[in-house]
Amino acid sequence: MSLHAGEDGSRFAGEARRGVTVWFTGLSSAGKTTLGRAVEAQLRARGCRVEILDGDEIRQRLCRGLGFSKEDRDENIRRIGYVAEVLTRHEVIVLVAAISPYAAVRREVRERIGAFVEVYVNAPVQICEQRDVKGLYKKARAGEIQGFTGIDDPYEPPTAPEIECRTDRETVEESASKIVRCLEEGLWLAGAR
Amino acid sequence: MSLHAGEDGSRFAGEARRGVTVWFTGLSSAGKTTLGRAVEAQLRARGCRVEILDGDEIRQRLCRGLGFSKEDRDENIRRIGYVAEVLTRHEVIVLVAAISPYAAVRREVRERIGAFVEVYVNAPVQICEQRDVKGLYKKARAGEIQGFTGIDDPYEPPTAPEIECRTDRETVEESASKIVRCLEEGLWLAGAR
Numbered sequence: 597m598s599l600h601a602g603e604d605g606s607r608f609a610g611e612a613r614r615g616v617t618v619w620f621t622g623l624s625s626a627g628k629t630t631l632g633r634a635v636e637a638q639l640r641a642r643g644c645r646v647e648i649l650d651g652d653e654i655r656q657r658l659c660r661g662l663g664f665s666k667e668d669r670d671e672n673i674r675r676i677g678y679v680a681e682v683l684t685r686h687e688v689i690v691l692v693a694a695i696s697p698y699a700a701v702r703r704e705v706r707e708r709i710g711a712f713v714e715v716y717v718n719a720p721v722q723i724c725e726q727r728d729v730k731g732l733y734k735k736a737r738a739g740e741i742q743g744f745t746g747i748d749d750p751y752e753p754p755t756a757p758e759i760e761c762r763t764d765r766e767t768v769e770e771s772a773s774k775i776v777r778c779l780e781e782g783l784w785l786a787g788a789r
Numbered sequence: 790m791s792l793h794a795g796e797d798g799s800r801f802a803g804e805a806r807r808g809v810t811v812w813f814t815g816l817s818s819a820g821k822t823t824l825g826r827a828v829e830a831q832l833r834a835r836g837c838r839v840e841i842l843d844g845d846e847i848r849q850r851l852c853r854g855l856g857f858s859k860e861d862r863d864e865n866i867r868r869i870g871y872v873a874e875v876l877t878r879h880e881v882i883v884l885v886a887a888i889s890p891y892a893a894v895r896r897e898v899r900e901r902i903g904a905f906v907e908v909y910v911n912a913p914v915q916i917c918e919q920r921d922v923k924g925l926y927k928k929a930r931a932g933e934i935q936g937f938t939g940i941d942d943p944y945e946p947p948t949a950p951e952i953e954c955r956t957d958r959e960t961v962e963e964s965a966s967k968i969v970r971c972l973e974e975g976l977w978l979a980g981a982r
Contacts, residue, residue, distance in 0.1 A: 645879060647875060647878075647879065657867070657868070657871045658851055658868050658871060660864065661854065661855075662854075671853065674850070675850070675851050678850045678851060679872055679875065682840060682872065682876065683875065683876070683879065685840075686838060686840065686876065686879055686881050688879050
């Protein structure tokens with residue numbers, strides 16, 4: 597676990613409240629949404645202003661018509677990034693849960709947003725496939741879904757995420773607490789109301 | 790000019806800060822963006838938290854690939870509505886400037902957002918065509934653009950907007966002040982920081 601947020605964040609120190617985007621990337625069934633919800637609960641308990649942007653919901657609300665080609669996936673991430681950017685500017689802690697398999701577009705949204713903490717939600721694909729929360733791995737193996745990340749579509753792991761959570765080895769609470777601690781140490785929670 | 794915001798808004802009274810979406814609808818060149826910017830300036834001068842969502846920018850950021858069919862226009866409005874909804878929930882005053890020609894989808898986003906003030910930015914199409922800020926009427930008349938609102942595509946005027954601004958008869962400052970006054974009277978600005 598590395599902590600970069602303090603360095604990036606120093607220019608914000610002393611402000612009453614700050615926004616930040618916490619970006620959960622990882623395979624389907626790695627635990628992004630579960631972890632996002634757990635972090636949300638901890639932050640709300642502290643009185644923080646929080647919004648979860650879930651990849652699946654965003655596909656409904658902003659991305660109807662987009663598919664799963666690299667181009668469409670990148671466009672999907674840019675749109676989530678846009679909403680996260682605006683909310684972050686208005687001092688919301690934004691939790692994004694989206695596979696976001698491509699490193700380049702993750703870097704692009706990071707640069708646009710500025711206040712950005714990347715969480716690599718990491719579990720081996722075998723474990724994710726066992727969990728198969730939405731039954732999608734099964735469909736991918738049966739050939740009913742093509743271009744499924746981790747099966748027949750690439751996932752580019754983050755090379756320098758602020759936080760890595762091994763969800764096959766840590767409990768949800770352990771991972772969530774690690775993230776909240778990182779936000780504290782990076783001073784993102786300095787002014788929580 | 791009618792003021793409904795006070796009635797709808799009463800359940801929020803007493804809160805420190807509230808969000809609201811102010812939705813500017815009207816023909817191209819009616820003055821939506823100009824008026825939005827003027828209102829933004831007045832609100833910022835009071836220390837309010839404001840975001841402008843401009844139809845043209847949103848088309849770039851969230852709606853690449855959408856055209857100008859009724860279906861695509863409605864989808865465009867729903868996406869703007871989604872972003873406005875999230876920001877309003879986080880106590881931002883959201884100013885939306887978008888032609889939004891169809892009444893049904895305007896009603897749909899109003900119902901979703903709840904805290905909603907509709908501003909009918911009204912100038913006769915002849916005046917808008919004379920202004921032709923972006924040169925689009927000229928292109929529409931020349932047949933270079935099809936389905937242009939007010940020329941060969943419908944515009945359904947609001948039947949009960951909270952505010953109507955006749956931008957051919959009022960100055961920008963008059964219209965903007967009217968809107969800010971409406972927000973005050975509706976208690977949307979009660980807790981401006």
